[in-house]
Amino acid sequence: MADSSTMVIGAGSAKAPASRRVGSLKKLARRRSTTALLLCAPLIVLIVGLKVYPTFYAIFLSMLDRKMENFVGLNNFVYLLNRPSFQLVIFQSCLFAITAVVMKATLGFILAHLMHNIRGKNQRIWRGLLLVPWVIPLSLSTLSWWWLFDPSYSAFNWTLNWFGFESIPFLGTTWNARIAVIVVNTWFGAPFFMIMYLAALKSVPEQLYEAAAIDGASAWQKLIFITLPMMRNIILITVLYSLIVTFADFDIVRILTNGGPQDSTHLFATYAFNVGIESGNIPRGASVSLFMFPILATLAFFVLRDVLKRSKEIST
Amino acid sequence: MTSVTATADAVPRKAKVGSLERQNRWALRGSFAALSVFVVIFLVPPFYMIMTSLKSSAEISAQKGSPWIAQNPTLDNFAYLVTNEQFQRYFLNSVWVTALVVLLSMTIAILAAFSLSRMGFKGSHVISTGVFLTYLVPPSLLFIPLFQVVGSLGLINNTWVLVLLFPTLAVPFCTWIMIGYFSSIPKELDEAALIDGASYPQILLKIFIPVALPGIIAATIFAFTVGWGAFLYPLAYLYSADQAVLTVGIVRELIRGDVFAWGTIMAACVMGAAPPIIIYTFLMDYYVAGLTAGATKG
Known part of the structure; x- marks a missing residue:
């Protein structure tokens, strides 16, 4: 969301005489970046949930014992x-x-x-x-x-x-x-x-x-x-x-x-x-x-x- | 500059062209000969697959004559499989899983690629790089933690697990292809549409998808290949025969029988290999273009 302001600087820096226009541009830009994020949401959920998270979970799993109850540090690797x-x-x-x-x-x-x-x-x-x-x-x-x-x-x-x-x-x-x-x-x-x-x-x-x-x-x-x-x-x-x-x-x-x-x-x-x-x-x-x-x-x-x-x- | 080269070329051209042509002709013949040898070598396994699928069990066990040729070709193996309920289930499972995986992956990939290539927001570069990076994380690194994840979702031994997991293999690359194709569409096109009052869904549906159709075909074929052929996830998470898909079903269930079932096994492989081969026959050019889009630039 924070990015909408930076985008508006670009759009409104022509010193638009009517501040009303800047306001609507700002709104437009904000809506635009919200839509953009929404369109990416399924991708992000999929990648984070089923690729990034399992990677870190694997690191956690690898430090458990066979019954997955006790923490054994790097014993499995050794x-x-x-x-x-x-x-x-x-x-x-x-x-x-x-x-x-x-x-x-x-x-x-x-x-x-x-x-x-x-x-x-x-x-x-x-x-x-x-x-x-x-x-x-x-x-x-x-x-x-x-x-x-x-x-x-x-x-x-x-x-x-x-x-x-x-x-x-x-x-x-x-x-x-x-x-x-x-x-x-x-x-x-x-x-x-x-x-x-x-x-x-x-x-x-x-x-x-x-x-x-x-x-x-x-x-x-x-x-x-x-x-x-x-x-x-x-x-x-x-x-x-x-x-x-x-x-x-x-x-x-x-x-x-x-x-x-x-x-x-x-x-x-x-x-x-x-x-x-x-x-x-x-x-x-x-x-x-x-x-x-x-x-x-x-x-x-x-x-x-x-x-x-x-x-x-x-x-x- | 052109005039200089033209005058320099003018005199020796005739002799040179002749020798170059002869050289080229020999290069062509040599290439054909070498390629023929390679094609024969490369096609040995599929050829033998087809030949074995045409043999009866009796012929295989008799071991008389050359194994490379089916002496009494028969379609019995195919007839057996087509009416075999178990095989029908593998095939149907593969079909609906692949269809859903393609649909899901392409929807996710097209939406994300549109957003990442056109609606640039803060962090969109990080996301596109991240997407490419996750493409490089292979399934064999993740299948054990995913076993736990899938287990906690209650999806072990349920074909739906593939609809959940296969997109993770397909989406990163599909998104990457689509970003490439969408970025190559001139910005003026959608700016003009925006000025004319088109909404983003309209721009996507009426401009981007039609213009980037070759890319969409390439990405779809990739998603299809993953959905149809991936082996590790179904092997790890589906253990009963009624939930299995084609790849795992053939490898695990059909081999259990006696050794002479090889005719049936190879017939099953032929039927499993047919859909991708048919698709590639017609759409290979799009796929190759999509894969090598990066190679031809820079």
């Missing part, structure tokens, strides 16, 4: 950090997120370049085909991966045998399973990178390449000195955003391995689900999730900085 199985979760989450994002970004970059070479109507069809993995609900497509990896019916193994190779237990050993979840995540996420990079590629002015061609630049030089610098921002923000989403990933690991074999593929989210929902230890589950918080907050800080800078540039 306990988790000392457990080898949780140390594995930290390792696996970092390995999963970093490897998958690097692979998605690289693959997306290559795909975007190939796609960029194809112009016109054809591009739409190819792009549509490559977007299919990203369009199917992840939990359903992960099921089909699981069926492809199935120990006794695996179609991959049938193909390997047909070429004369040994069968591979795709989800049976630690490293195979780790690679498998990364592959599925890459398969799902690479198309997103592709469309982001494709849009960025399209926005690079063609004259730059023409000028470089006249100067005798090779394809490699064009990539290093034109494409990459022009796409720097979008690469950065997509990678940061994807790191957040991949760190917090749940569906793939839950369906494909459910953390196995021997808890070696658990991510923060799936481990929190096992501890918090399935074993019923809500406080400890909350503390598992909260381990993601500092990582995500750091990444979010950089994303936000970039987005704000960008929106300022656009608005001016």
Whole structure:
């Protein structure tokens, strides 16, 4: 409400001869900002009630004991950090997120370049085909991966045998399973990178390449000195955003391995689900999730900085 | 400046254009070849999904011949699912949950975006930044405290919990898209309407919504994707079969049977994947444009 006065200063500073007009303007401005707040109210209620409040509630929950009666301070966090199985979760989450994002970004970059070479109507069809993995609900497509990896019916193994190779237990050993979840995540996420990079590629002015061609630049030089610098921002923000989403990933690991074999593929989210929902230890589950918080907050800080800078540039 | 480049270009143009064209043609062929390989690799799981859905349980268990091809294709799995009451319930639950989530999310997002992009009040910048920030808070960070919240509301194992929670996943991004589209509408347009005596609801309905329709389509598709495909919340809060939605229903209930039900499971996946694929086929351009709106600027 207080803002209505500042707005009126702007509107009425022309020294309107009739003070009556200033009064009605003030009323108008006040009504305007009340309406504005009212229109935002559902959004604010939703965000505060079901996003901000649960975040703080999680911090409170994580400091309780299993029965949620006694306050135990940071005991849950200390306990988790000392457990080898949780140390594995930290390792696996970092390995999963970093490897998958690097692979998605690289693959997306290559795909975007190939796609960029194809112009016109054809591009739409190819792009549509490559977007299919990203369009199917992840939990359903992960099921089909699981069926492809199935120990006794695996179609991959049938193909390997047909070429004369040994069968591979795709989800049976630690490293195979780790690679498998990364592959599925890459398969799902690479198309997103592709469309982001494709849009960025399209926005690079063609004259730059023409000028470089006249100067005798090779394809490699064009990539290093034109494409990459022009796409720097979008690469950065997509990678940061994807790191957040991949760190917090749940569906793939839950369906494909459910953390196995021997808890070696658990991510923060799936481990929190096992501890918090399935074993019923809500406080400890909350503390598992909260381990993601500092990582995500750091990444979010950089994303936000970039987005704000960008929106300022656009608005001016 | 134009005259200088024109004269400089004039002499060697012919030879250069020829070689560039040849170069381009080869680049095009190479791109097509490489893309074909990638498309084949990327489409293996959906292809196998469809193939398995066309196999009978007997064919799957017999393990004769190539698993990549359905030797005696049959639609029995689909016929079974269409008449299966449990599957019907999952599907219907998914449909009404998604419809409500889209409606609710879009209403909240459009109203808020209109207010934030046009009626600027003190703190509106803080709110828009905050909205974007909450978009970066993933559901896997919140599902345990929300379990308590949902429990205290008495909504555990009630499909309505999704109508309450899915908008939290959809609204921040939808609002963000809509703010972008609304901000790109020239201020003169609504100022003119205001002078002509239009009210804010009229401006929103008669100017903003029609002009920003591509953005609305993009945001709607996003909300639909969330409502149709999200997995964690329904898995955590809905445990009985009659309350489940498609994603959880297929993963949890159908797999309980013996291993040879895979034909049915994959048929269920095909049916679950069909609505998004159909929608994307027609509206993908809008969605991609909405997603990449930021990428093409700056």
